[in-house]
Amino acid sequence: MTALLVRRAGLALVQDAGRPGQAAIGVGRSGAADRSSYALANRLVGNAAGAAAVEVTLGGLEVEAVAGTAWVVVTGAPAPLLLDGRPEPAGAVLALRPGARLALGPPLSGLRSYLAVRGGVDVPAVLGSRSRDTLAGLGPEPLAGGVRLAVGHAAAEDIRVDAVPPQEYDARPVLRLVRGPRDGWVRDVGVLTTTAWTVAPDSDRVGLRLTGARLEPAADLPSGGQLPSEGAVRGAIQVPPGGEPVVLGPDHPVTGGYPVVAVVVDADTDRLAQLRPGEQVGFTWD
Structure with missing residues (x-):
């Protein structure tokens, strides 16, 4: 099964669309902080809405494809990308062959980037969601070096767009x-x-x-x-x-x-x- 091996984590969390409907038991929705960037990443790699991705704060994440080719994309804060040391643009769908490494540097603007992989990040769900809730301490632990992230098999559509322009943020919204x-x-x-x-x-x-x-x-x-x-x-x-x-x-x-x-x-x-x-x-x- 294709997987992503975390070589360096920075501050990275697994997030999906959250866990609605649990407020009665004291659990909030959580989910991706920038929902539009998260949803765009999933669409670009053909995932169904709600597939789990990785939310990266100010870069610092490096992953390696193992046991198969992983199709990935980075949206949100436009982090500089290095694929085996070669610069690649944010917003481009990239093929990580087995052994290839993708590193995210600190973005020039924005705070959070989203790394989506075709098939979704396949970690155990808690109360119906794979999101990390930092207040409640629910969901997958923050990523750390050496963690192996399984990649799911379920992709909803073919990859139809190979790149979108990087996001730009106004200085004072x-x-x-x-x-x-x-x-x-x-x-x-x-x-x-x-x-x-x-x-x-x-x-x-x-x-x-x-x-x-x-x-x-x-x-x-x-x-x-x-x-x-x-x-x-x-x-x-x-x-x-x-x-x-x-x-x-x-x-x-x-x-x-x-x-x-x-x-x-x-x-x-x-x-x-x-x-x-x-x-x-x-x-x-x-």
Whole structure:
């Protein structure tokens, strides 16, 4: 059976489309942080929607094809690729013959790249998904050197496109917001759209922490300012007591007790997944 042997891992996780419908038992959806780039990678190698791929943060992954030829592609953050030392473009479908090695360098822009292999990464599913949930500790362990990733047999279609242009990212995206259910819990929710926010270093798949301003609590809060835990969704903007907002990511908890004052439009949350610490982001009302 064809497999990929991990020679160097960097920060790499197996991800698929996630595990919806498990919130009642305290398990979030998780799944690929940049869903559009992940889905594109699977389409390029002819995989069925939802096939597992590898999410790579800031490059550093090197894999070797063993026991057969692996057809692979890298999308998302345009990582420089070396195939047996020879440069190859991101977005191109590549054949890894047995013994061939593909290395991903740090991308010039963006944060997360997606390595898809024809047939999908075949690791055991947990609660119906092969995704790694970093908050719950569910799913495959983060990749490490020496790990052998089996490649599945099920590909839905032939490979019809051999390359797409590499993704490009604007320097300061402006993402759309809708008002949240607790927008009245801060004095001026408009601060969200008038501030140039900076991504904090402690951001991760659970949440994107932002610095640049503080959202002050409203003068008269119900229940003395104590809010019971409520259901949480990806893209929700919570305001902790310190006043600096947190945008929930794919591994967010299923409930939260901080007020949700706004929510990033779902179609724009993929762009959040490509923001690096230190980069800026703005918001506008949808």
